[in-house]
Amino acid sequence: MSTHLEARPGAIAPIVLLPGDPLRAEYIAKTYLDHVTRYNTVRNAFGYTGEYQGVRVSVQATGMGIPSISIYVTELIVDYDVQVLIRVGTAGGLNPAVHVRDVLLAQGSTTDSSIILNTFGPGMYFAPLADFGLLHQAYDQAQAMGIAVKAGNILGEDRFYNDEMDRHQLIKYGVLATEMETPALYLLAAKYQRRALAILTVSNHLVTGEETTAQERQTSFDDMLKLALEVVKGL
Ligand SMILES: O=P(O)(O)O[C@H]1O[C@H](CO)[C@@H](O)[C@H]1O
Numbered sequence: 001m002s003t004h005l006e007a008r009p010g011a012i013a014p015i016v017l018l019p020g021d022p023l024r025a026e027y028i029a030k031t032y033l034d035h036v037t038r039y040n041t042v043r044n045a046f047g048y049t050g051e052y053q054g055v056r057v058s059v060q061a062t063g064m065g066i067p068s069i070s071i072y073v074t075e076l077i078v079d080y081d082v083q084v085l086i087r088v089g090t091a092g093g094l095n096p097a098v099h100v101r102d103v104l105l106a107q108g109s110t111t112d113s114s115i116i117l118n119t120f121g122p123g124m125y126f127a128p129l130a131d132f133g134l135l136h137q138a139y140d141q142a143q144a145m146g147i148a149v150k151a152g153n154i155l156g157e158d159r160f161y162n163d164e165m166d167r168h169q170l171i172k173y174g175v176l177a178t179e180m181e182t183p184a185l186y187l188l189a190a191k192y193q194r195r196a197l198a199i200l201t202v203s204n205h206l207v208t209g210e211e212t213t214a215q216e217r218q219t220s221f222d223d224m225l226k227l228a229l230e231v232v233k234g235l
């Protein structure tokens, strides 16, 4: 047990998929995994362990935002010795080259969060990066599966509703999309020397106003999830 997870020792696999939404965790477990057990219901942050084509893998909901994912990632690493963490999340498009339903690989994550300042002190702007091996593997796997992914910098914001933020400069500098957890995932992976990657599906576009229907969201989620699981299988 850890403070927020009731899993017994050994109940969580060394490789974990991390959706924000607990119902996405349930969907992944029910749709893609065999021999599934649910190891966590604390706060309804569902956690499951099962097998994907013979490979043991867990799925842990992280909730929304940096404070929430930081709790789950820290406990997964420190209390359950998880080695590989792959976020499977949604993002809002920023760049005109990005469209709803696109699957993105977060090569790095810019952030307005204070986590970098609080970790390194003033004047040091640490760049939270994906594990290169996972990124490379996910990119190659996506090509093999015919999934058109874009890899690049994403924004991990502190607030979903943030009228005050001017994102235009970031868009000019090539930032693809915005979400709310990846900088913390990459920072903690760096801290504990674990491997992490965020794979994101674009669910809406903040500049063009494009939206997805529930059905379209499901299909593009499935592309992202199959990609993540094939990466897991290749580890
Ligand atoms: O779909 P998930 O994984 O929750 O990710 C995105 O969706 C939530 C906001 O709606 C934030 O958590 C954001 O990062």
Ligand SMILES: O=c1cc[nH]c(=O)[nH]1
Residues within 6 Å of the ligand: 090, 091, 092, 093, 160, 178, 179, 180, 203, 204, 206
């Ligand atoms: O954080 C997020 C996630 C999806 N869409 C957004 O606009 N923001």
